[in-house]
Amino acid sequence: MQHLLWLIPAFPFASAAVLALVGSRLSRRAAAWLGSASIGLSALVAILTAAEFLQAPPAGNAWVQHLWVWMDVAGFRPEVAFYFDPVTLIMVLVVTFVGFLIHVYSVEYMHEDDGFARFFAYMNLFVAAMLTLVLANNLLLLYLGWEGVGLCSFLLIGFWYKEPANVRAANKAFLVTRVGDTAMAIGLFLLATHLHTLDIQELMRRANDQWPVGSGIAIAAAALLLGGAVGKSAQLPLQTWLPDAMAGPTPTSALIHAATMVTAGVYLIARTNALFILAPPVQLAVALIGASTMLLSAFSAIAQRDLKRVLAYSTMSQIGYMFLALGLGAWSAALFHLMTHAFFKALLFLAAGVVIQAMHHEQDMFHMGGLRRQLPLAFWSFVIGGSALAGLPLITAGFFSKDLILWQAWSGPNGNGWFWIAGLVGATMTAFYTYRMILLVFYGPAKKELSYKPGLAAAIPLCTLCVLSLLGGYVDTPPDFGGVPALSNFLNSVLPPLNEVHIGPITEIVTAICASAAFVIGFGFAYFVYAPWRRSEPREDLLLRLWYSGWGFDWLYDRLFAAPFRFVAKRSASDRVDSIYGGLATLTDSISMGLRVTQNGRVRWYATGAAAGFIVLFAVALFVR
Amino acid sequence: MLNLAVILFALGLIGLLTRRNLIFTLMSVEVMLNAAGLAFVAGSYRWGHPDGQVMFLFILAMAAAEVSVGLALLLQFHRREPTLDSDTASEMKG
Numbered sequence: 228m229q230h231l232l233w234l235i236p237a238f239p240f241a242s243a244a245v246l247a248l249v250g251s252r253l254s255r256r257a258a259a260w261l262g263s264a265s266i267g268l269s270a271l272v273a274i275l276t277a278a279e280f281l282q283a284p285p286a287g288n289a290w291v292q293h294l295w296v297w298m299d300v301a302g303f304r305p306e307v308a309f310y311f312d313p314v315t316l317i318m319v320l321v322v323t324f325v326g327f328l329i330h331v332y333s334v335e336y337m338h339e340d341d342g343f344a345r346f347f348a349y350m351n352l353f354v355a356a357m358l359t360l361v362l363a364n365n366l367l368l369l370y371l372g373w374e375g376v377g378l379c380s381f382l383l384i385g386f387w388y389k390e391p392a393n394v395r396a397a398n399k400a401f402l403v404t405r406v407g408d409t410a411m412a413i414g415l416f417l418l419a420t421h422l423h424t425l426d427i428q429e430l431m432r433r434a435n436d437q438w439p440v441g442s443g444i445a446i447a448a449a450a451l452l453l454g455g456a457v458g459k460s461a462q463l464p465l466q467t468w469l470p471d472a473m474a475g476p477t478p479t480s481a482l483i484h485a486a487t488m489v490t491a492g493v494y495l496i497a498r499t500n501a502l503f504i505l506a507p508p509v510q511l512a513v514a515l516i517g518a519s520t521m522l523l524s525a526f527s528a529i530a531q532r533d534l535k536r537v538l539a540y541s542t543m544s545q546i547g548y549m550f551l552a553l554g555l556g557a558w559s560a561a562l563f564h565l566m567t568h569a570f571f572k573a574l575l576f577l578a579a580g581v582v583i584q585a586m587h588h589e590q591d592m593f594h595m596g597g598l599r600r601q602l603p604l605a606f607w608s609f610v611i612g613g614s615a616l617a618g619l620p621l622i623t624a625g626f627f628s629k630d631l632i633l634w635q636a637w638s639g640p641n642g643n644g645w646f647w648i649a650g651l652v653g654a655t656m657t658a659f660y661t662y663r664m665i666l667l668v669f670y671g672p673a674k675k676e677l678s679y680k681p682g683l684a685a686a687i688p689l690c691t692l693c694v695l696s697l698l699g700g701y702v703d704t705p706p707d708f709g710g711v712p713a714l715s716n717f718l719n720s721v722l723p724p725l726n727e728v729h730i731g732p733i734t735e736i737v738t739a740i741c742a743s744a745a746f747v748i749g750f751g752f753a754y755f756v757y758a759p760w761r762r763s764e765p766r767e768d769l770l771l772r773l774w775y776s777g778w779g780f781d782w783l784y785d786r787l788f789a790a791p792f793r794f795v796a797k798r799s800a801s802d803r804v805d806s807i808y809g810g811l812a813t814l815t816d817s818i819s820m821g822l823r824v825t826q827n828g829r830v831r832w833y834a835t836g837a838a839a840g841f842i843v844l845f846a847v848a849l850f851v852r
Numbered sequence: 853m854l855n856l857a858v859i860l861f862a863l864g865l866i867g868l869l870t871r872r873n874l875i876f877t878l879m880s881v882e883v884m885l886n887a888a889g890l891a892f893v894a895g896s897y898r899w900g901h902p903d904g905q906v907m908f909l910f911i912l913a914m915a916a917a918e919v920s921v922g923l924a925l926l927l928q929f930h931r932r933e934p935t936l937d938s939d940t941a942s943e944m945k946g
Contacts, residue, residue, distance in 0.1 A: 828945030829942055831938060835869055838869070
């Protein structure tokens with residue numbers, strides 16, 4: 228299978244091309260089959276490849292497939308080549324498998340939409356770009372996939388482009404991530420000029436040989452790459468685009484803005500980990516960014532009314548956990564959480580899609596209620612996905628991955644009590660907003676008639692993701708519980724392992740007990756405030772309003788960047804030079820308005836003109852000598 | 853004779869400029885053409901040169917062609933509009 232790596236991104240890419248070119252002529256059934264089957268085939272190839280890889284791990288723990296040389300300029304020779312190692316394996320499996328389930332679900336969700344084929348073309352192109360990103364052997368090809376997923380994100384957020392708000396959200400997402408992408412591009416230039424290659428493995432080797440730990444150049448390169456990761460993964464300070472990105476169709480939110488694309492930043496940092504190890508201040512910044520994003524967006528999630536925005540803030544918060552883990556050197560824990568998060572967050576988004584469709588596209592949770600008996604499938608999906616998100620101890624995937632991060636936030640070489648406490652506070656908040664959401668949507672009196680019941684194409688992905696959200700954590704259970712950390716061992720064959728240096732008063736068991744306590748506190752508090760018989764209308768006060776607006780970052784950026792730009796643009800639009808050209812245009816305009824009057828369409832008027840002109844010419848010829 | 857040509861031309865021009873009925877417009881154009889022809893004949897007579905009379909034959913032939921085209925246009929126009937008023941044909945005004 229090692230020579231068939233190229234097939235994994237090729238299937239979705241080919242079907243995206245077909246759908247884009249002749250999609251409007253295909254029937255819905257054909258478009259749905261083509262769109263989903265391509266991802267299914269891709270997933271099949273990925274599973275077979277992974278199985279072969281696991282059976283007989285190759286030397287160096289990686290397969291490389293060279294396809295062709297992209298360009299060859301003055302010694303700079305990036306190839307189109309795919310690299311397959313344990314990290315890629317996890318990412319490819321998550322992208323293809325979760326992507327396939329979401330495509331199947333979309334067949335039902337988008338059933339009545341006019342842009343059915345267009346939707347599948349964009350989604351397939353996204354999966355192709357995402358697979359290019361994770362399979363890329365060099366940073367240039369990775370950047371191609373990186374921009375490709377950004378483009379598809381833009382296209383899918385603005386999928387219903389007739390609504391101006393959606394277009395604005397798409398533009399915002401594109402522009403804000405562009406800030407990070409520009410930083411990343413500069414980072415690539417820096418690496419290419421100093422180390423003369425962009426091949427990731429070679430780059431890491433040369434960086435290790437040539438740059439000492441903490442050298443300025445390593446710090447600059449790592450910081451620039453971090454900029455790209457922060458933009459794509461919606462972390463502070465470039466996080467403002469993600470809540471607005473919920474304007475897209477719900478399967479899009481599930482695939483792009485929860486399970487895969489937004490975790491590309493985590494993948495990038497894990498992939499270039501050697502560079503970050505060379506730059507300890509940047510690595511600390513990663514941890515700080517992760518911890519603060521986790522806390523700030525968890526508080527924001529508490530105050531939201533829109534079901535999808537709660538999930539968006541929750542996504543930012545969970546990616547914050549991953550960044551925290553990356554910053555502390557817990558590389559495999561970050562990828563573990565990435566995987567479980569992809570399962571349960573995709574599940575939550577798809578279930579939210581069912582709820583929203585059943586509620587006549589109502590998204591305000593305070594207008595919902597009592598859906599527990601009406602939509603049992605969505606209810607159980609929410610309970611399972613939400614419990615995994617909140618970390619229900621021992622039986623959900625989210626508990627194990629979050630617990631590992633918390634434990635390593637203490638025990639790792641960079642770990643300390645503050646990160647540990649921040650993680651626990653985040654876990655409490657997570658449980659609180661998750662159960663607030665479930666209590667608001669599914670309990671209490673029913674408020675509306677349903678307009679939709681989920682069919683088979685929605686039920687199969689939901690059930691599969693439910694199973695994964697419950698069992699996905701058992702691939703890596705802590706030794707202290709008598710388990711086997713299989714995934715960590717597997718990933719640590721290519722990622723630097725974490726040395727547990729702090730084994731002080733807090734042990735793994737204590738961490739697990741504290742995490743369970745955090746879950747119970749969050750759950751109990753949510754029940755205390757939002758239980759059906761206590762529920763009241765949402766309160767309005769300054770703090771809640773601040774959280775509702777995402778800590779006012781939109782307002783701040785509008786004042787800091789947009790307003791001065793608008794001011795300068797307005798000033799420069801009315802300066803002297805401009806008034807010359809503007810004056811010319813006005814002059815031409817008024818002359819043409821004057822001349823227009825003569826073209827009145829009356830033939831006698833034209834004859835008069837011709838006669839008068841002739842008389843004038845005749846007079847000139849006669850009398851002017 | 854040249855004076856007569858001038859008077860004829862002026863009459864034709866005034867008719868062209870004042871009448872709105874397309875048949876009269878066409879007739880005025882004919883009058884003007886004939887005035888021009890008369891001027892050619894007058895010139896030919898004055899200088900004893902045959903070119904002017906040859907030119908009049910050309911004008912005659914052209915006038916016949918012009919009238920046939922003009923009448924065909926007029927018929928088409930009348931089929932589209934129940935009138936012969938030239939001012940109604942002003943859809944192309946700026």
